[in-house]
Amino acid sequence: MKKIIKTTLAAAALTFIASVSAADYPSKNIRMVVPFSPGGGTDSVGRALANATKDVLDQNIIVMNRTGGAGAVGMSFGAGQRPDGYTLTVVTREIASLPQMGLMQHTADDFKLIRMVNLDPAVVLVSQDSPYQNIADLVAAAKKKDGALKFASTAKPNFYLMALEKSQNIKLNAIPYNGASEAIPAVLGNHTDVTMVTPGEAISQIKSGQLKALGVMSEERIAYLPQTPTLKEQGFDVVTGTWRGIGVPKNTPDEVVETLGAAFDKAMASPDFKQFMENGAMTIHNLDAKAFTEFVKNDVKNLGALIN
Amino acid sequence: MVMKRTPSTKNCAWGAFFKKVTDMNVKNIILPSVIIVISLVALYFISQFAVPSFQDASVGSKFFPTAIAVIQIIICVCIILGEIFHKDPQQDSAPLFNKYSIFGAVFIIGYATAIYFLGYLAATLLAFFLYLVFFKTTKRYYYLIAIVFTLVIYYVFANVFYVALPEGLFAGLFYD
Amino acid sequence: MIDHLFNGLLTALSFDILPILIFGVVGGITLGAMPGLTATMGVAILLPFTFGMDSTAALVMLIGVYIGGIYGGSIAAILLNTPGTPASAASVLDGYTLTKNGQAARALSISAISSFSGGFISTVLLIMFAPILANFALRFNAPEYFALALFGLTIICSISGSNLLKGLLAGTIGLLVSTVGLDPITSVPRFTFGIMDLYSGISIIPVLIGLFALSEALTQLESIVSEKKQALRNFSLKMLSRKDLKDIAPTAIKSGVLGTVIGSVPGAGADISSFVCYNEAKRASKNPEEFGKGSIKGLSAAEAGNNGVTGGALVPLLTLGVPGDAVTAVLLGALVIQGLTPGPLLFTHNPEVVYNIFSSMLVANIVMLIVGLIGIRFFCKIIEIPRILMIPIIMFLSIIGAYSINNSMFDIGVAVFFGLLGFVLIKFRVPLSPILIAMILGPMAETNLRKSLLMYENSWSFLYDRPIALFFLVLTAFSIYSAVKFSKRKKKVIV
Structure with missing residues (x-):
């Protein structure tokens, strides 16, 4: 009996070591941790990417929703997994903001960032019968009303709003709603004056005319809203938005990271994934490991300036 | 409500009260007492909550937990008093665990x-x-x-x- | 509109689509019956499989899972006292009592028929009144949600019966538990003790599994003296009688309508609806004391109420382009993946898609009724499994269920803790459902009160200058008054 146990353990230990070795990666199913609940934007991007990547890697990718703490729980969980490349984590902009607010122990440094997947600007939205026609109107009203203009916030604190507030030295009454699906009805029903969400979250209301897009918070106009001027064009130098990418625990071997990176490049270029992102009015923004890491470092600095 | 098992009540009111306290099933006041203690501990932790760094209104993050804990203590006190003065006739005295x-x-x-x-x-x-x-x-x-x-x-x-x-x-x- | 609907029905009944629909409904029922696996999860799991499907087939399958999933949760609730989802927790109150009295088949048939009634009425209302319902829903905001939540919380008074104080105690326990985690308005950590898993609060489903399934398993284990002595529980396969049908019809119809309205308000889902409908049925009943003791009306109200949400929840999705609850959030994703834009434009650009959705919902409800009624015989077999085997199986499924909702070991701990707590509370005659109601509605009340105060800049005028909010506040006062009166009347009867 003892002998059997010993040999089994030895064999198991060998397979264990083998599974860590990067040469035959991937040799089993891969998990993808999504730090938000099923049905949200991050979840659907994660699932679509998993679906597109599984054919490239020839291994199934199982999406695992691990929600809580505005993404902190899932991302911390992902950072703490075995660094063998079998646990991927969808990292979102919260990895740059939450640690600085003391709401998350892990930081972006606990990950090896593999690829950025999408980068979407925020859009400033008011209801169709709102008196404001452009950003200047809005900023003027905010100054006049001195903090009484009601802003439907999709998160607390809201960095899109804080960027505008800081640059224009204004203050809005930010009312925290639980995501875009609550903030948009609050504007539609005229319970609040203005909101800022990403294009994908409001494209149907913008197209139908229920919501008016006053400006896009990007460097250049975006393909989904060609008629909407940027804030820069209107004389307000505010660029902000949100991004998502994929990371693995920081000690993952480089060969594995490269294999995954190449697989994601193919997956993001696949017609299915492109079509999915286009349908959802999201912009694929493929940055490689180095550029993505650099980008996140900068974003941490930007957000730090807003937070402190 | 009639207390069936109380034999003869003493003349002294305090005696009657004492009798009632010893007579009732101790089991029935354990739970409310434990919950009162938990509520008090909760009230202590509520007083330690951080001050929000962003915005706040007249009703802050401490209001709801404090109100709930206080109401909980009041309910438990009522249950204990109720046990003392109106013994629940339905109570069994089966052990808690077998x-x-x-x-x-x-x-x-x-x-x-x-x-x-x-x-x-x-x-x-x-x-x-x-x-x-x-x-x-x-x-x-x-x-x-x-x-x-x-x-x-x-x-x-x-x-x-x-x-x-x-x-x-x-x-x-x-x-x- | 009629010809669109007719074409839709032809599609839904075609050889290509009907099998997919049936597969969806049956799959949804199976999934919903497992503790911890919800309709939301079912739809999310199936979503990637729809990437390659054509849009009608994809939507039909997901809708089948949605409708089947909400009904499936009740089967386990009625037979085993283990509600699969919070939406079926109200069905436990009377459903499981009926099973204990040997009337499992009657309870299941009432559940199937009431769910069908709720779902069907809801779909019909959706087809006829979607734009009106949407306008009504848009008038809801923080003050209205706060008033609705307060009204919902008064259900605790009414389901506690003569044991008002202990019911209220259970309510405050639930409320206190619901404040754990980051404060929803200011992100201040409350009762988190630095534990990451507590930052997002204590999830409801592990609590539900612990309170109902695990504590019930413990209670049953306690009563097993030896394997030999335990007799098979006797039950009859008799379904509901014609008289039953007549008795429940008004309740089932009313709850279906009420459920539709609640469902069409974004943010209020099947869990809230089933309790509100239960409460309303009890309030309107001539013999409210029967509720909780195997009342078929109570069961019917809860069942029609939770399935009544299915149609309502699609109102904001189809008319405003925002999801009404977690399941429709996933459905929205499915529409987007198919290249469709949910919202008012869907009616003008792709009316065939809208009517395919409508008609597959109608058909899915009929399929659910048929599967539910035929299945009763098989479902009842579960009770015939010797308890000595069933108890560990319930325990294992509960713990796996608690894990799988968020892939979290911490949630297993939560379920075990609440299982033991529930077992102890039963011993002290503290009712358990108020804990759950308070956990669902407490955060809704707190968040929306504070949001309202932000909107009104610390003035409390929203309590009286918004008609819908005022209406619910009046209902709340009335509900408390009648509960107190009822509990007094009942005490007199005992004395």
Whole structure:
């Protein structure tokens, strides 16, 4: 009996070591941790990417929703997994903001960032019968009303709003709603004056005319809203938005990271994934490991300036 | 409400009160007393909540928890007073736990711990067998059912529901 | 509109689509019956499989899972006291009592028929009144949600019966538990003790599994003295009688309508609806004391109420382009993946898609009724499994269920803790459902009160200058008054 146990353990230990070795990666199913609940934007991007990547890697990718703490729980969980490349984590902009607010122990440094997947600007939205026609109107009203203009916030604190507030030295009454699906009805029903969400979250209301897009918070106009001027064009130098990418625990071997990176490049270029992102009015923004890491470092600095 | 088991009440009011207190089932005031203590501890922690760094209104983050804890204490006091003055006629005096429920509690805690260390497959098989042995089951097919159940659930969760069941801390040693 | 609907029905009944629909409904029922696996999860799991499907087939399958999933949760609730989802927790109150009295088949048939009634009425209302319902829903905001939550919380008074104080105690326990985690308005950590898993609060489903399934398993284990002595529980396969049908019809119809309205308000889902409908049925009943003791009306109200949400929840999705609850959030994703834009434009650009959705919902409800009624015989077999085997199986499924909702070991701990707590509370005659109601509605009340104060800059005028909010506040006062009166009347009867 003892002998059997010993040999089994030895064999198991060998397979264990083998599974860590990067040469035959991937040799089993891969998990993808999504730090938000099923049905949200991050979840659907994660699932679509998993679906597109599984054919490239020839291994199934199982999406695992691990929600809580505005993404902190899932991302911390992902950072703490075995660094063998079998646990991927969808990292979102919260990895740059939450640690600085003391709401998350892990930081972006606990990950090896593999690829950025999408980068979407925020859009400033008011209801169709709102008196404001452009950003200047809005900023003027905010100054006049001195903090009484009601802003439907999709998160607390809201960095899109804080960027505008800081640059224009204004203050809005930010009312925290639980995501875009609550903030948009609050504007539609005229319970609040203005909101800022990403294009994908409001494209149907913008197209139908229920919501008016006053400006896009990007460097250049975006393909989904060609008629909407940027804030820069209107004389307000505010660029902000949100991004998502994929990371693995920081000690993952480089060969594995490269294999995954190449697989994601193919997956993001696949017609299915492109079509999915286009349908959802999201912009694929493929940055490689180095550029993505650099980008996140900068974003941490930007957000730090807003937070402190 | 009539107190059936009170034999003769003494003339002195305090005597009657004392009699009532000793007469009632102590079990019935344990729970409210424990909850009062928990509420007090909660009130202490509420006083330690951080001050928000962003915005706040007249009703802040401390308001709701404080109100709930205070109301909870009031309810518990009412329940204790009610027990003293109107003994619930429906109360039984059965013991809180018997041999089987203690086994059950230990079993659930043990299984939850085992699944963490051993993962789903090993923990469930082990727990099921231990359970059947505890109840001195001699029917062989019960053991067979245990094996089949464990495997079917494992298969269904992994391949139909796409839920990866826990692999346990020693996952690398057993399942790779 | 009629010809669109007719074409839709032809599609839904065609050889290509009907099998997919049936597969969806049956799959949904199976999934919903498992503790911890919800309709939301089912739809999310199936979503990637729809990437390659054509849009009608994809939507039809997901809708089948949605409708089947909400009904499936009740089967386990009625037979085993283990509600699969919070939406079926109200069905336990009377459903499981009926099973204990040997009337499992009657309870299941009432559940199937009431769910069908709720779902069907809801779909019809959706087809006829979607734009009106949407306008009504838009008038809801923080003050209205706060008033609705307060009204919902008064259900605790009404389901506690003569044991008002202990019911209230259970309510405050639930409320206190619901404040754990980051404060929803200011992100201040409350009762988190630095534990990451507590930052997002304590999830409801593990609590539900612990309170109902695990504590019930413990209670049953306690009553097993030896394997030999335990007799098979006797039950009859008799379904509901014609008289039953007549008795429940008004309740089932009313709850279906009420459920639709609640469902069409974004943020209020099947869990809230089933309790509100239960409460309303009890309030309107001539013999409210029967509720909780195997009342078929109570069961019917809860069942029609939770399935009544299915149609309502699609109102904001189809008319405003925002999801009404977690399941429709996933459905929205499915529409987007198919290249469709949910919202008012869907009616003008892709009316065939809208009417395919409508008609597959109608058909899915009929399929659910048929599967539910045929299935009763098989479902009842579950009770015939010797308890000595069933108890560990319930325990294992509960713990796996608690894990799989968020892939979290911590949630297993939560379920075990609440299982033991529930067992102890039963001993002290403290009712358990108020804990759950308070956990669902407490955060809704707190968040929306504080949001309202932010909107009104610390003035409390929203309590009286918004008609819908005022209406619910009046209902709340009325509900408390009648509960107190009822509990007094009942005490007199005992004395």
